[in-house]
Amino acid sequence: MYYKICTGLPLxxxxxxxxxxxEGIHLMNARVFxxxxxxxxxxxxxKGNEIIYAGPAKPKGxxxxxxxxxxxxxxxxxxxxxxxxxxxxxNETTWNDQVLKESYAERTVRAxxxxxxxxxxGFTTVRDLGTEGADYLDVGLxxxxxxxxMAGPKMLVAGKAIVATGxxxxxxxxxxxxxxxxxxxxxxxxxxxxxxxQIGHGVDVIKxxxxxxxxxxxxxxxxxxxxxxxxxVETAHASGRxxxxxxxxxxxxxxxxxxxxxxxxxxxxxxxxxxxLMVAHDVALCPTLAAxxxxxxxxxxxxxxDSIPERIILKKKSFADALQxxxxxxxxxDVGVFPHGENVRELEMMVDYGMSELEVLRSVTSTNARVFxxxxxxxxxxxxxxxxxxxxxxxxxxxxxxxxxNVVMRQGKMYKSDLTSQH
Ligand SMILES: [Zn+2]
Numbered sequence: 106m107y108y109k110i111c112t113g114l115p116l117x118x119x120x121x122x123x124x125x126x127x128e129g130i131h132l133m134n135a136r137v138f139x140x141x142x143x144x145x146x147x148x149x150x151x152k153g154n155e156i157i158y159a160g161p162a163k164p165k166g167x168x169x170x171x172x173x174x175x176x177x178x179x180x181x182x183x184x185x186x187x188x189x190x191x192x193x194x195x196n197e198t199t200w201n202d203q204v205l206k207e208s209y210a211e212r213t214v215r216a217x218x219x220x221x222x223x224x225x226x227g228f229t230t231v232r233d234l235g236t237e238g239a240d241y242l243d244v245g246l247x248x249x250x251x252x253x254x255m256a257g258p259k260m261l262v263a264g265k266a267i268v269a270t271g272x273x274x275x276x277x278x279x280x281x282x283x284x285x286x287x288x289x290x291x292x293x294x295x296x297x298x299x300x301x302x303q304i305g306h307g308v309d310v311i312k313x314x315x316x317x318x319x320x321x322x323x324x325x326x327x328x329x330x331x332x333x334x335x336x337x338v339e340t341a342h343a344s345g346r347x348x349x350x351x352x353x354x355x356x357x358x359x360x361x362x363x364x365x366x367x368x369x370x371x372x373x374x375x376x377x378x379x380x381x382l383m384v385a386h387d388v389a390l391c392p393t394l395a396a397x398x399x400x401x402x403x404x405x406x407x408x409x410x411d412s413i414p415e416r417i418i419l420k421k422k423s424f425a426d427a428l429q430x431x432x433x434x435x436x437x438x439d440v441g442v443f444p445h446g447e448n449v450r451e452l453e454m455m456v457d458y459g460m461s462e463l464e465v466l467r468s469v470t471s472t473n474a475r476v477f478x479x480x481x482x483x484x485x486x487x488x489x490x491x492x493x494x495x496x497x498x499x500x501x502x503x504x505x506x507x508x509x510x511n512v513v514m515r516q517g518k519m520y521k522s523d524l525t526s527q528h
Contacts, residue, residue: 110436130171150166155490177498178476179495181485183448185223185230185258185416185438187391190223190246191239192442200287200381201277204275204285216243221256223446224257225521226446226448226449227510229492230492232257235288238286261479265303266314267289267299267303268314269290269314274289289303301341312349312350313337315329315375326357327360334360334366336362347367349366352370355376363386367388367389368435369389371392371397373419377426389433389434390433392437395438395442435468436451436473437473453505490516492515492516494498496508513521
């Protein structure tokens with residue numbers, strides 16, 4: 106395919122740290138998914154860090170650059186709903202060993218690489234839900250990206266996350282051996298202090314583990330009481346922050362929903378009753394399909410030759426129930442369990458488990474932006490942030506087209522352009 110720049114200066118190719126577009130950029134000849142629907146014959150114009158026009162026909166005026174995106178679909182920058190930039194796949198290094206044996210320096214170097222891979226994969230925003238033992242390094246990483254020191258997505262960060270005493274890992278050590286935890290333990294009234302302390306350290310969102318695998322048989326069982334969860338939510342809300350709950354058991358989910366969290370992460374054992382409660386309380390589900398799939402493969406499941414494990418069958422059923430109930434679905438894969446930059450895996454699995462491509466595209470753009478309270482992201486619309494990507498093909502009929510990202514722009518800066526350009 107042949108692309109050309111009709112007027113103005115040549116498009117600046119990827120330079121690691123983006124180059125600011127001083128004048129407007131006219132993006133043309135692409136199919137445009139605006140966060141809701143697909144449009145044909147639209148033009149999109151950005152200026153500075155904003156979209157200043159999105160609609161039919163070519164708007165008047167001349168532009169610094171014109172970018173011919175024939176054969177591409179232009180979309181809002183994708184929003185990852187559940188990442189851990191400070192983790193890498195458990196088949197490389199177990200979670201315990203990452204928490205206990207990797208230095209903060211190593212974890213930060215890895216996170217810098219992960220942030221870059223995420224952005225290059227077209228994910229211009231991530232909600233990063235816990236450093237897993239790496240203190241508040243996510244706050245520092247977010248700030249370094251915001252200062253322009255490195256290429257990466259916009260980050261909403263959760264810092265240490267909150268767990269109930271006795272529930273979280275690493276576990277399995279002799280009683281006299283103390284090890285640092287992968288999150289911050291607190292209980293009772295102390296939850297108010299810890300929530301405030303995490304806010305004071307600069308987190309954007311509070312993450313709480315409403316259940317954990319600490320049942321008698323190692324099954325997921327509730328951790329906090331409803332009143333404990335409510336005290337976290339009340340404290341976070343007072344500062345304008347949301348609370349997200351890790352929960353996979355029905356009772357853990359029920360308590361988190363009634364306490365007023367914004368999203369439930371995982372939700373594996375949920376059924377129609379729980380989903381109806383989520384709908385009634387306007388709580389969204391972040392199903393993390395790809396993480397469960399990856400973990401089963403790490404445990405030896407051969408997807409090509411083996412029968413489908415019980416856990417996967419149950420997850421598929423639970424996800425089908427979620428779709429039927431009409432609960433809001435956020436796109437978030439728990440990436441870090443599987444490789445950063447492979448975020449699209451979750452979107453492919455959402456389609457595989459029964460969601461339409463168009464609904465998945467809405468979920469990973471406008472829905473995530475709305476649920477995470479980011480009113481100027483997730484849509485291609487005048488006045489929104491110029492976070493845009495172009496992919497080859499039609500992701501609304503083949504979601505895997507999202508693996509072919511040729512253009513990445515964040516806040517009006519071009520971070521990736523594989524299009525050939527000329528005057
Ligand atoms: Zn997670």
